[in-house]
Every structure is written in structure tokens, then in C-alpha cells.
Amino acid sequence: MGFDYLVWLEEVDSTQDVLKSFEFPFGTVVVAKRQRKGRGRQGREWHSQEGGLYFSFLLNSEEFKEVPxxxxxxxxxxxxxxxELGFYPSIKWVNDVYLKGKKVCGVLVEKQKEKLICGVGFNVNQETLPPEAISLYMVDGVKRDLRKTLSSLLDHIDKSLEEFKSSGFSPFKDRIEERLxxxxxxxxxxxxxPTVGILKGLSEDGSLILQTSKGDVKVISGDITLRPYV
Incomplete structure (x- = not known):
């Protein structure tokens, strides 16, 4: 597939909005050092100070049979x-990556006609973050080159998208459950x-399966948290 075009900006409201507001070819990646109005799912604020990687890329929705x-x-x-770097990450359904129980990366996918605008906020070199978040630097004390980090990340994303485009979600299901x-x-x-249940895993379309007192429930979207012990 490949990411053929790279636009690197100092500061924007949101890299998502740049790809929404202007016409770019599919395969374009927009990166910003800082975002004034970075956001995650359901419009939540994403802290976007310098030191993180904030980028969005443009896909053609017609090339993907499954979008959710x-x-x-x-x-x-x-x-x-x-x-690959030696970390032990986990995935919090449906769109976050965690290290040591804290969010290190968030993913946002938005559809606009035939456009799929995929945003990634990745905490790399920040020295301080809100209590629920963490950066790679806060884990191992290593400052990383953001351009090299972006290049490696895009290689991994491109490889996964190629497989997803050709084979759908099925080959990913077990691999994601291992990290869930x-x-x-x-x-x-x-x-x-609120709905309480045992998290059983994923369905074939990526939905969450909860075992509740009323039987298994398939969850398409929403937020989950551990039930506190009382």
C-alpha cells in the first residue's frame, strides 16, 4: 500500500482536521509537533504538547471490506x-494502547465520504503527562528521534493494513485477544x-463479547473499566 506523501507541520488544531479540510491524495500522512485541539474518541481532549507524535493518514474506504x-x-x-523495542504493551478495547497500566497511544478513525482519516497520538519523549498517561521516555528514560520513530511506526502500520485489506479481520482476532x-x-x-460482565474476548468483527447475567452480549462501541472490588 505505502505512505507516499508526508506533510510535517509545527502546530495545527488537529491533524485530523487538516486531512478533512483539504484535498490530499490517499496515502498522505500529516504530522504535527503540537496540536492545539487534539482529540480522541467522543471528542475527548488528547494532550498534544511537544515530544509526542501526532499524525493522521488518509485511506480509501472502498479498499476495505471492514471498517469498524x-x-x-x-x-x-x-x-x-x-x-520490537522490548516493551510489553496491551490493547484497551477499542482504540488505545497501554504500557504499565497507562495509556501510551490512542487511535481515532473517522469516515468522510470515501475517506478514512486515521489519527494516532503516541507519547514518546514527554517528561510529564496526566496521571492516566505515560510516554516511552517515562518508562525507560530514552529520548527518541521522532522522525525515525514515525518511519518505523508507519512500516508496522502499513504491513498490518496490507494484511487487513487482503484478509479482513479474521487473522488479527487471536493476536489482539492475546494483548487485550x-x-x-x-x-x-x-x-x-451500566452493564456488568466477564470480558470473554472479541467476535469475528472486532466487537466485544461480555458474559452477563442475561447471557452473552455483543458490544459494538463504548467504554469499559474494571469493576472495583468492594
């Missing part, structure tokens, strides 16, 4: 990069009212 599992596929590619946070544990799905 795409954040999981990209998240696994990020995990593969981290494993809370697997086999009792969790709360933050619905109204």
Missing part, C-alpha cells in the same frame, strides 16, 4: 512496534444503566 475493526488493527501494529486488557475479568461497560 480498523482502530484495533492499527493498535496492534503499534503494539508490534513496541514489542481485562480479558477474563469482570468489567463495567459504561452504558446507561
Amino acid at each position: 475493526p480498523l482502530p484495533l488493527v492499527i493498535g496492534l501494529a503499534v503494539c508490534n512496534y513496541l514489542i 486488557m481485562f480479558l477474563g475479568q469482570e468489567v463495567i461497560l459504561m452504558t446507561e444503566p
Whole structure:
């Protein structure tokens, strides 16, 4: 597939918005040192100070039979990069990568007509972050070259996207489940009212399977957290 075009900017509101607002060819990657209005799923703020990698890339939705599992596929590619570095990452369904119980990377996929705009926020060299987040530097004290990091990350993402495009989600399911946070544990799905169940794993389309008192429930979207012990 390949990422053929790279636009590296100092500061933007959001790399997602750049790809939404202007016409770029598929395969374009937009990177920013800082984002003024970085966001994650459901419009949540993503802290985007200098030291992290904030980038979005443009895909053609018509090339992918399945779109909903795409954040999981990209998240696994990020995990593969981290494993290569010697880290032990995990995936928090549906779009986050964690190290040592804290978020190190978030993925956001948005569809606009035939465009798939895929954003990645990756904490690399930041020295301080909110309590729920962590950077690679905060784990091992190593400052990394952001351009080299981006190049390696994109190689892993490109490889995963090629496989996803040709084979669908099926070959990814078991690999993602191996890294899935809370697997086999009792969790709360933050619905109204909240749903409590055992996280059994993923369905063939990337949805979450919860074992509840009323039977298995398939969850397409939402936030999960561990049920606190009382």
C-alpha cells in the first residue's frame, strides 16, 4: 500500500482536521509537533504538547471490506512496534494502547465520504503527562528521534493494513485477544444503566463479547473499566 506523501507541520488544531479540510491524495500522512485541539474518541481532549507524535493518514474506504475493526488493527501494529523495542504493551478495547497500566497511544478513525482519516497520538519523549498517561521516555528514560520513530511506526502500520485489506479481520482476532486488557475479568461497560460482565474476548468483527447475567452480549462501541472490588 505505502505512505507516499508526508506533510510535517509545527502546530495545527488537529491533524485530523487538516486531512478533512483539504484535498490530499490517499496515502498522505500529516504530522504535527503540537496540536492545539487534539482529540480522541467522543471528542475527548488528547494532550498534544511537544515530544509526542501526532499524525493522521488518509485511506480509501472502498479498499476495505471492514471498517469498524480498523482502530484495533492499527493498535496492534503499534503494539508490534513496541514489542520490537522490548516493551510489553496491551490493547484497551477499542482504540488505545497501554504500557504499565497507562495509556501510551490512542487511535481515532473517522469516515468522510470515501475517506478514512486515521489519527494516532503516541507519547514518546514527554517528561510529564496526566496521571492516566505515560510516554516511552517515562518508562525507560530514552529520548527518541521522532522522525525515525514515525518511519518505523508507519512500516508496522502499513504491513498490518496490507494484511487487513487482503484478509479482513479474521487473522488479527487471536493476536489482539492475546494483548487485550481485562480479558477474563469482570468489567463495567459504561452504558446507561451500566452493564456488568466477564470480558470473554472479541467476535469475528472486532466487537466485544461480555458474559452477563442475561447471557452473552455483543458490544459494538463504548467504554469499559474494571469493576472495583468492594
